Amino acid sequence: MDGAGQKRRPLMVMASSSSTLLAARVGANPLAELTHRVKSLEAxxxxxxxxxxxxxxxxxxxxxxxxAVQGGxxxxLMGTLAPDGGSALPMPQPPPGLDPKAMASFKQAQALAGGPLVQARNFAVMTGTNAGIACVMKRIRGVEDVQGSMAAAFGSGALFSLVSGMGTPNPAVNAITTGIAFAVFQGGFFMIGQKFSQPKGEDKDTYxxxxxxxxxxxxxxxxxKNFKKGLLTDSTLPLLxxxxxxxxxxxPGPRLLILDHIQRDPELTRAS
Structure with missing residues (x-):
């Protein structure tokens, strides 16, 4: 009997401790998760x-x-998941005397079939350049519009072409054509997204x-939407x-940021 009791005791302790941990985890997780989300939002x-x-x-x-960090x-990840992305073997060199079109196709395949480090470099250059140019254009123009988006896409596409080495034997021409293609695609997606995200009649709302x-x-x-519900138009900004x-x-947090921004911006402190 004593031996049986001694064998059962660790099981009871383990069950008790695991149930306690589970109860503590279930009880603490919602509050911890909410606190973490609030802190992340505030940060x-x-x-x-x-x-x-x-x-x-x-x-x-x-x-x-x-x-660049996000793109890298x-x-x-894409280079790792690709069929030959994890291969450490280098890509074979193209045979001599290859015509320009075949050479372009070979270089494109070579750029897209690189390993994780190559793909990380290419995507880091592309997304980092896009984000930097978009930020500058937004500061200069004061708004995030299709022109700024296309300019950022052109720069990222051109630099991606130069860094990856894909395309025709003429790097400058291929960088320009790739940049134009990137700009056209991103401009189109930007306009489509803006059209679907904007409520009807919003395009004529200039107040x-x-x-x-x-x-x-x-x-x-x-x-x-809060500004529009309260009829806080541009002419009321200096009076907020x-x-x-x-x-x-x-x-409260957004209120402080808005009021501080209005006080610091001379254009907003003037009446429209």
């Missing part, structure tokens, strides 16, 4: 607000670095253009107060 808002106050080259450098991770641009700079574009923003149900 992202503070980061966007800090970048909006920095010079253009600082924001562009940060945007380029973040875009995506490219490395909230400055407010919309301000919210986009601060990363608070989700509160544009904390109570007015509270009345349209904008939280």
């Amino acid at each position: 992202g808002m503070r980061m966007r607000a800090w970048l909006a106050k920095q010079p253009t080259h600082v924001e562009a450098a940060v945007a380029t670095a973040l875009g 991770a995506l490219g490395g 909230y253009s400055r407010g919309r641009s301000m919210l986009q700079k601060l990363g608070l574009q989700n509160y544009e 107060t904390d109570s007015a923003l509270r009345d349209v149900k904008i939280p």
Whole structure:
């Protein structure tokens, strides 16, 4: 009996400890997850607000670095999942006397069939360049539009062509044609996405253009509908107060960012 009791005791302890851990995990996870999400959101808002106050080259450098990191991770993952992406064997050299069209096809296959490091480099260059140019264009033009998107796509496509070595024997010509192709595709996708995301009749709404641009700079574009519900048009921006923003149900953090931005921007402090 004693031996049986001694054998059962560890099982009871293990069951008790595992049930306690499970109960603690189930009880703590929702609160911990919510706290983590709130902190992440606040950190992202503070980061966007800090970048909006920095010079253009600082924001562009940060945007380029973040875009390159994301693109590098995506490219490395794609290179790993590709059928021959993990191969350590180098690509064979093209045979001499190959005609230009066949050479272009070979170089394109060579660029797209690289291993994880090659794909990570190519995608890092492409996405980093796109993010940096888009940031600069947004600062210069004051709005994120199709022209800025196409300019960013052209630069990323041209640099991707040069770095990857794909295309015709003339790198400059291929960089231009690749950049144009990237610009056309991204411009088309931008216009399609804008058309589907914009409510009907929104394209003729010009009373909230400055407010919309301000919210986009601060990363608070989700509160544009609050401005419209409260009829906070561009002409009311210099008159905004904390109570007015509270009345349209904008939280305290975004309210502080909006009021601080209006005070610092001389264009917004003037009456329209």
